[in-house]
Amino acid sequence: MSEDLIPVGQPLLEVVTVREGMFGSQGSGDTSGFGGLVSIVPVPAASARPFGAQFDVVVDEIIASLPDFGTSAEKAIEKIVIAFDEMTIHVHASELVAFARTLRDEPGLRYELCLGVNGVHYPHQTGRELHAVYQFRSITHVRTLRVEVTVADEHPHLPSLFAVYPTADWHERETFDFFGIVFDGHPHLTRIQMPDDWQGHPQRKDYPLGGIPVEYKGATVPAPDQRRSYN
């Protein structure tokens, strides 16, 4: 649906969500006329150079050093997004380990700390539903960097960063537990927060919250996931 609404010739946006109506009412007729409203919410689009002083330095350094680690900017970098004064580099999954090794070992980059990985589920982005978001911090150069990798829900396999950053161990287990992303090469990818025999991956958008209504003084407050959600 979202593709139909984007004018021909426009770049396909990365959609977070599609909203319908205006007041969150569903089922009953909305006489306001706003019920037919459809709005697509995209995430910030790819940025073009110049990225801004501090970001250009980092990007130049990365592009120059990637070949030393067996990859290249064309192969590894999908796009670069600058938003809210932070830089996100979208990296192709196949080059993730080489990219991380570059970040860690290149003297001009020296991202000593990997601050873990977090999953985000975008059900609207067909073929790239699951995102893995890594944060890196360089103590030497006092910088942070975000790296984002996407993977299709049908085959949710990403390479593990355990060999480069051992701290990714528990973070990857947590992302597997909550999103079902399988990190190939992780030494023991098991559930970490949920019980071992748990079914499903709770942080995905298609996994229900499972709230129960609250009764208080005779009245019933609907469960949080059943309450009206305003747009």
Place this chain on the structure above:
Amino acid sequence: MTDTYADTYETTTGRVFTVQGQDWDSITGAAEGETERIVVNMGPQHPSTHGVLRLILELDGETVTEARCGIGYLHTGIEKNMEFRSWTQGVTFVTRMDYLSPFFNEAAYCLGVEKLLGITDQIPERAQVIRVMMMELNRISSHLVALATGGMELGALTAMIFGFRERETVLDLFELVTGLRMNSAYIRPGGVAQDLPDGAEQKIRDAVKSLPRRFKDTANMLVDNSVWMARTSGVGYLDLAGCMSLGITGPVLRATGLPHDLRKSAPYSGYENYEFDVCTQTTSDAYGRFLIRLAEMEQSLNIVEQCLDRLQPGPVMVEDKKIAWPAQLSIGTDGQGNSLEHIKLIMGQSMEALIHHFKLVTEGFSVPAGQVYSAVESPRGELGVHIVSDGGTRPYRVHYRDPSFTNLQATAAMCEGGQIADVIAAVASIDPVMGGVDR
């Protein structure tokens, strides 16, 4: 053995003994002639595992050959729940994660939301100072618990009494300012929930004056105490390379000599305007971490004092009425309640004010789509929040990079090859808070 609560049974992997505090000889006697390898499950219900932490230790005599952590016993799905509540309600959830440092959880979240909203520069000066002051008081109360429980787990019960006694002083201040001793949901997107009550500044000043003398009690008792040093010195060793590869931050990292502190390297809430030292040690062991926590409490008191001097009258919420929480609380006859002045305005004077109040409280405000990462230096290390917004009135995804979670990964590196008794000292020196680990 006839004790029904401490019986022995056979499994496919060997005999299992349940230990219930009976004579240890009865276990070792019964286990005589078994395989040389003993796997001990310590926790999740064990008084010295620092919360519901399960340690799986493989022992050779009293030497730990392998140590693994089992976590998840306190997982409450806070991150999932937040996706079904408004942005402001999120504060009420995150404050319950790491329950010993609630103000840091709130601050990290609010700084992220403010970044997405683009109002970072509009937070009033007074709110910034109050935030810093509450965070530093919180650092003291958190470090006091680290010392108290750490001491208790090693048998130093006086340290426990001292630590919790001093912490009461700080918790009383929290109660005075926020109304609650913990889980206060005080720092909100746009500022803080309400201004300091009358007399709070004086009470905080009094506490700042009385606490150093009390810290000295703890210091006099434990610093250079031969028993305390025998239990902690050289124990739980983790050097800089280990910390870097395992992502360890906070006092554990600073005990290796690296003065890494986000308050200095990536200042937030105006930390660049305060004078304080980053405390380091070079021993990389449990004793060094203990000394750092002691020193950091002094530095925090120093910052609180600077906060009190900087406090100027003014608003504590952003001016933008589309974001600022409309209601103000006041103390009613039952000890709590809404500000009568505000009730008078929305119920009797202004229909628009009522609509505005209703919209903001039930629906909340929208936050532009995108993602940010904001981090603060919590008592345990880098507390980071990754926030994703879909442009709506609820978070799309909020993820906490809790320092306890990451630092606990060092358990194996710190404990393997050491004595089983040192496991307690090593884990206590990491100071994990399971509420933050499991979220």
